[in-house]
Amino acid sequence: MASLVFYVTVACSLTLALADMEEVPFTSCNTAAVSPSEVRVNCSSLVRGVCVLTKGQTYSIQADFTPEVSAERVESSVAWKTWVEMPLLGQNPNACLARQLRCPLEDGDSTTFTYPLHVPTYWMRRRYPLVWRLKDQTSNNLLLCFNLRVQIVS
Numbered sequence: 001m002a003s004l005v006f007y008v009t010v011a012c013s014l015t016l017a018l019a020d021m022e023e024v025p026f027t028s029c030n031t032a033a034v035s036p037s038e039v040r041v042n043c044s045s046l047v048r049g050v051c052v053l054t055k056g057q058t059y060s061i062q063a064d065f066t067p068e069v070s071a072e073r074v075e076s077s078v079a080w081k082t083w084v085e086m087p088l089l090g091q092n093p094n095a096c097l098a099r100q101l102r103c104p105l106e107d108g109d110s111t112t113f114t115y116p117l118h119v120p121t122y123w124m125r126r127r128y129p130l131v132w133r134l135k136d137q138t139s140n141n142l143l144l145c146f147n148l149r150v151q152i153v154s
C-alpha cells in the first residue's frame, strides 16, 4: 500500500513537471547555424506567442536540435537583442560542465539543450527579444542559434 502511494505520488509529480513545459514560438538566426526543432519553456503564461516570466523565478529553457558537427567543448551565451546586443550578465557559459548539454555533441545525433534562466528582480519590466547561441569552443563555429521573445513581469 505504501509503495502504491509512492508510485502514484511519483507519477503525479512527473506529470506535473512535464505539463509545466510549453512549446514556445522561436525564430532562427540570420546565419548558417542550426535552428532548434522545438523550444519549450515553463513560462508563467504564454500570451500571443510571448513567454511571460516573473521576476525572481528561474525558468527552464529547452531546445531540441541536431548538431551538424561534433563538438567536445561548448559555450552557451544569451543576449538581449535590440538595436545593439547586450549580453545577459551572470550566465553560465560552460554548457558541458554546467550539464546544459550531454557532451560531446555528435554530428547527426539529436539532443536537448537545457538552460536554467534566472530572472533577477533588477531586469526591467518589458518585452525582451533574446538570442541564444551555442558555440564550439575549439573551432569557434556556431552550433545552434535561435531567438525567443519573453515578457518580464513583477
Ligand SMILES: *[C@@H]1O[C@H](CO)[C@@H](O)[C@H](O)[C@H]1NC(C)=O
Pocket (backbone or CB within 6 Å): 017, 020, 042, 044, 057, 058, 059, 060
Ligand atoms: C521551471 O522548471 C525548473 C526545472 O524543473 C524549476 O527549477 C523551476 O522552478 C520552474 N519554474 C517555474 C516558474 O515553475
